[in-house]
Amino acid sequence: MQTISHAAIEKTYAQAYHEARMILALLSQNNMCLVAAESCTGGLLASFLTSIPGASQHFCGSLVVYRDDSKSQWLGVEKKLLDDPMITSVSSQVTETLALEALGRTPEASLAFAVTGHLGPNAPANQLGIVHTTVVFKQSNECDSLTEQLLVPCEPSNPFQTRVMMQHRATLHALEFLRQKIETRFAV
């Protein structure tokens, strides 16, 4: 059996867990409920949030749309966006659509978060580590949307280790982004 050592991601794991705890505390303080849509993180972001006891009070769940078809079928992303080589599934447009559609399909959610990215192996040239994130806050008549491109640091390793590491790093960066946006919005 090939074993995957966790020593290499121990620090990232602990930091991501800490971010998840802070996010749930912020959601609790502000009486909010989060919904997520994940592509590249593949459920790992949801797994950190749901590893905190009581998370279901403030976390509706995550739509892990790992294929283009799932993005279209579950969240109504237009095929023309996904098929456009200048846009593709890893883009700010698709990430924003995922967040808005997840929010629209989850009436009890007060904010949505979405993430897409290239975590390798076999990422397009110069695209490895590029991650798009969107946070959308529900408002009375419209939504307030914040989209950013992040760069996840990468390093040479074996391909299996690299993907596991990259998913953990992308999840940590995504959680940090989300936590900062909630903090900023509710700063006194």
Place this chain on the structure above:
Amino acid sequence: MQTISHAAIEKTYAQAYHEARMILALLSQNNMCLVAAESCTGGLLASFLTSIPGASQHFCGSLVVYRDDSKSQWLGVEKKLLDDPMITSVSSQVTETLALEALGRTPEASLAFAVTGHLGPNAPANQLGIVHTTVVFKQSNECDSLTEQLLVPCEPSNPFQTRVMMQHRATLHALEFLRQKIETRFAV
């Protein structure tokens, strides 16, 4: 910062990763595509599958329905099932519905897997570690559904560690169950 040591779940993590690899190999061999619906594992099952390079060829994604409302809104689980104290969200009926509905909403999927369970803390009396799993195989005119109740072993620890451990153990058991059911179905 509270840190979460991964040493305690190192072995479970490696085993779950191994199961995920075997499942993707089986799906590839049989040209199948899987969709998941997760409650108690909270995206962790999807994260293991998506940590394998190339997973998107055979894994559509996961609907992480972490609240009762998400189970109803995303996958049409009837409120009367969730609200019935003799059934509740952690039941074979709800797990089977989640799997069938996930399959129905994902045209390219050839099988669906769903999992619900009590992983604590604060599980109902005598319910800690009880997990319900369903695998549904799409057939020409009907679906072939297999549902089982699993018992995830638990041990005393601090409440945070226990939940992280329990989610990893539940994910490992769920992946083993899924792998066995695919192997049995396609055994020569």
